Amino acid sequence: VAPGSRCLLLLLGILGAPALGDPGPLEDVVIDRYYIPKICLREAQMGDFIRYHYNGTFKDGKKFDSSYDRGATVAGVVGVGRLITGMDRGLQGMCVNERRHLIVPPHLGYGSIGVAGLIPPDATLYFDVVMLDIWNKNDKLQITTLSKPERCNRTVENSDFVRYHYNGTLLDGTPFDSSYSKGSTYDTYVGTGWLIKGMDQGLLGMCAGEKRSIIIPPFLAYGEKGYGTVIPPQASLVFSVLLVDFHNPKDGVFLEHLEVPESCKRRAVTGDFVRYHYNGTLMDGTLFDSSYSRNQTYNTYIGKGYIIPGMDQGLQGVCVGEQRRVVIPPHLAYGENGAGKYKIPGSAVLIFDVHVIDFHNPADPVEIETVFRPEGCNVTTRNRDFVRYHYNCSLLDGTRLFSSHDYEKPQEVTLGANKVIEGLNSGLLDMCAGERRVLIVPPHLGHGESGARGVPGSAVLRFEVELISMEEGVPEGYLFIWHREPPASLYEQMDLNKDGGIPAEEFSTFIKTQVAEGKGRLMPSSDPEKVIADMFRNQDRNQDGKITPDELKLKSDEDQEKIHEEL
Numbered sequence: 001v002a003p004g005s006r007c008l009l010l011l012l013g014i015l016g017a018p019a020l021g022d023p024g025p026l027e028d029v030v031i032d033r034y035y036i037p038k039i040c041l042r043e044a045q046m047g048d049f050i051r052y053h054y055n056g057t058f059k060d061g062k063k064f065d066s067s068y069d070r071g072a073t074v075a076g077v078v079g080v081g082r083l084i085t086g087m088d089r090g091l092q093g094m095c096v097n098e099r100r101h102l103i104v105p106p107h108l109g110y111g112s113i114g115v116a117g118l119i120p121p122d123a124t125l126y127f128d129v130v131m132l133d134i135w136n137k138n139d140k141l142q143i144t145t146l147s148k149p150e151r152c153n154r155t156v157e158n159s160d161f162v163r164y165h166y167n168g169t170l171l172d173g174t175p176f177d178s179s180y181s182k183g184s185t186y187d188t189y190v191g192t193g194w195l196i197k198g199m200d201q202g203l204l205g206m207c208a209g210e211k212r213s214i215i216i217p218p219f220l221a222y223g224e225k226g227y228g229t230v231i232p233p234q235a236s237l238v239f240s241v242l243l244v245d246f247h248n249p250k251d252g253v254f255l256e257h258l259e260v261p262e263s264c265k266r267r268a269v270t271g272d273f274v275r276y277h278y279n280g281t282l283m284d285g286t287l288f289d290s291s292y293s294r295n296q297t298y299n300t301y302i303g304k305g306y307i308i309p310g311m312d313q314g315l316q317g318v319c320v321g322e323q324r325r326v327v328i329p330p331h332l333a334y335g336e337n338g339a340g341k342y343k344i345p346g347s348a349v350l351i352f353d354v355h356v357i358d359f360h361n362p363a364d365p366v367e368i369e370t371v372f373r374p375e376g377c378n379v380t381t382r383n384r385d386f387v388r389y390h391y392n393c394s395l396l397d398g399t400r401l402f403s404s405h406d407y408e409k410p411q412e413v414t415l416g417a418n419k420v421i422e423g424l425n426s427g428l429l430d431m432c433a434g435e436r437r438v439l440i441v442p443p444h445l446g447h448g449e450s451g452a453r454g455v456p457g458s459a460v461l462r463f464e465v466e467l468i469s470m471e472e473g474v475p476e477g478y479l480f481i482w483h484r485e486p487p488a489s490l491y492e493q494m495d496l497n498k499d500g501g502i503p504a505e506e507f508s509t510f511i512k513t514q515v516a517e518g519k520g521r522l523m524p525s526s527d528p529e530k531v532i533a534d535m536f537r538n539q540d541r542n543q544d545g546k547i548t549p550d551e552l553k554l555k556s557d558e559d560q561e562k563i564h565e566e567l
Contacts (some may be wrong), residue, residue: 026124029086033100044134046079049218050091051133057126062123064118073132075234084109087127091457094131096174102127118285133236135217135437141201142215146240152207158191158358162203162246165235169238171215176237177228185244187347196221199239206243208349214239245283245349247329253313256325258353264319273443274315274359275458280342283349287437288342297357299458308333311352318356320396326352328413336495358396358460360442365428366423367440371464375431383416386475386524387428393462396440401454412526416476421446424463431467439463471524478555479535480511482520491549501546507536 044050067074076082086104094100104125106112114121136545145206156162156304163185163221168177179186188194188281190203198216216237218224226233275297280289291298301305302315308327318324328350338346388410393402399526404411413419413429416444423441431437441461443449451457474481487493494510495502502510511532514520525531537543541551 007149018402026103029090029105029108030103031090031100032102033095033098035099037095037097038462040098042096044078044092044131044136045136046092046093047136049075049077049133049135049137049234050094050131051075051232052091052094052129054127054129059124059126059129064320073232074402075232085126090127091129091131092448094129096131098135099128099130102129112372115357133170133234135236136233138217139217141198141217141220143202144213146211146213148211149207149209152210154204155207156203156243156246157191157206160246160248161187161191161347162190162206162470163187163244163345165242165244167240168239168336170231171488172236173238182545185345190246196237198237202239203241203243206246207242208243208275209243209285210243212239212241212243215419219243236513242284242429247349249329249331251329251331253310253329253332254327255314256327257322258325259317259323261321261556264322265318267319268302268315268356268359270316271301272303272359272361273299273301274318275357275456275460276315276318277355277357281351281353282344283351288350297456299323310350314352315354315356317357318354320356320358322354323421324354326354328352360444360460362442362444364442364444366426366445367444368427369438369440371438372434373438374432374434377435379434379470381415381428381429381467382469382473383429384414384426384476386412386414386471386473387431388468388470389428390466390468391424394462396462397458413475414524416473421549423461424465428467429461431465431470433469434465436466439465470508472521474521474523479523479531479538480520482514485520486520490554491552494547494552501548502552503546504533504536504540507539508532 053067053073054065055063057063072205078250079088081088081090086102086108089108089562090100090102102125104127106122106124109123109125110119110121110506111118112121117498121127165179165185166177167175169175191200193200193523196216198214198220201216202212202216218234218236218240221235221237222231224231224233231237254553260414262414277291277297278289279287279292283286303312305312308328310332311326314324314326315327330347330349333350334344334346334348336346338344338348344350389412390403390410391406393403394400415425420428421441423445424439426445427437427439427441437461441463443458446461447455447457447459450533451459454459491502492498494507496509498505508529511520511522514523520533522528536547539547539552
């Protein structure tokens with residue numbers, strides 16, 4: 001190699017170190033390893049490509065060359081004769097970030113010829129060198145796993161779309177780029193040529209949440225050209241990578257059944273209305289939303305487009321009480337734009353841990369399960385009957401709401417009188433005394449979308465009911481009915497003291513006598529006196545405290561009069 005070309009390859013790095021003194025005639029290069037890094041993963045060997053900075057001076061300290069002054073490192077192959085012999089020998093065995101002082105005698109430098117106008121003949125040369133990079137054409141990607149999640153159901157493959165954070169440095173630790181400083185992940189496809197080859201390879205096989213150190217030789221990075229002013233030519237790159245999440249454009253919804261009840265009589269389908277709790281996280285575990293934090297379930301129809309497509313699919317087939325994990329790729333969630341309201345980044349994979357509280361369909365009737373029915377049951381409840389029953393009411397997840405057992409006596413109600421929710425009324429029909437049932441009441445037959453005190457909106461209710469007793473009722477609008485034709489001279493019989501007026505006491509005595517003799521019956525009630533008082537008030541039309549002959553009318557007669565008036 002000509003001395004001039006050796007000089008050009010050499011002139012790329014100097015720290016301005018003073019001469020080390022006069023050692024006398026030198027047979028070989030004098031090496032002073034004045035800084036050796038604690039960790040030395042690799043030493044420069046013959047045939048390695050290296051990058052280094054240096055200052056070159058003469059014995060008197062006069063600088064003849066410096067890579068620093070040119071603002072560019074030196075890159076070349078060591079030990080193959082492309083450098084002056086003294087530098088070739090002096091650089092071998094160096095570690096990255098090691099610093100050396102080298103004294104090169106003339107016969108290992110530019111000899112008796114020197115370099116015209118730059119280095120005189122027989123000059124001893126003094127170099128202060130720092131090694132920045134070492135690599136070999138036979139090098140491969142160096143991948144070190146720094147941490148890895150315990151669970152890893154899937155790893156990155158070619159054509160996957162990845163979101164990752166990274167810090168990028170040169171081999172000597174000089175930073176050149178960081179996603180953290182930009183406040184957002186780097187998002188791209190793997191194996192499609194959008195990344196440098198080394199990163200394309202280095203991301204393969206990673207789990208979401210995994211951290212890796214990836215050392216990339218220049219020929220798998222930016223090679224001879226480098227990249228702008230931040231990555232020099234022939235630079236090895238070191239990336240510390242945290243894989244936040246990844247997916248494939250062909251991915252569908254992934255379901256993981258965490259807990260499925262042993263008994264699952266029915267599964268949710270399109271058109272069902274579902275109430276569920278959820279925690280929503282990104283793949284790295286960042287929580288972006290939770291129904292628990294609001295202490296309120298999320299309520300919606302499924303399969304109707306009211307929620308993101310992935311959740312519409314992910315809730316299909318759930319059981320009441322099921323706990324399910326739904327993993328949704330971004331094209332079935334919030335896509336490239338994300339959702340700022342929930343702090344969901346663009347192209348993010350979402351994970352929902354769902355607990356299904358209940359679901360129903362707007363067309364559902366009351367579901368009735370007979371637990372016990374007495375033998376010889378001939379008389380059953382009908383609308384207008386007065387019933388006494390015990391009940392326990394709960395949500396489908398077992399949350400207890402109300403119970404008649406908390407009170408001294410059973411619940412009492414006249415069926416069909418709009419005194420209880422429609423679903424419970426229906427469930428109490430056609431029951432025998434002593435019968436026990438379980439009723440599942442959908443919200444449209446319960447307390448509806450608004451709910452009630454202690455009852456969430458749109459909640460399906462579960463009743464355990466036991467019919468204690470029943471009394472035959474009277475037709476709607478009646479407080480008393482005759483078992484046969486009423487007396488022809490009803491007023492005269494009712495006016496017990498024959499004074500031409502019937503006060504409340506006489507009226508009550510008469511009605512009670514009719515009931516006792518089996519001639520008629522009152523509307524069943526826990527308070528017969530109130531029923532009789534209501535009857536008297538209806539007949540005492542001028543509210544003067546007594547009923548006159550003109551005021552007393554049978555309800556059948558009243559109804560007939562109304563028909564004539566309408567005609």
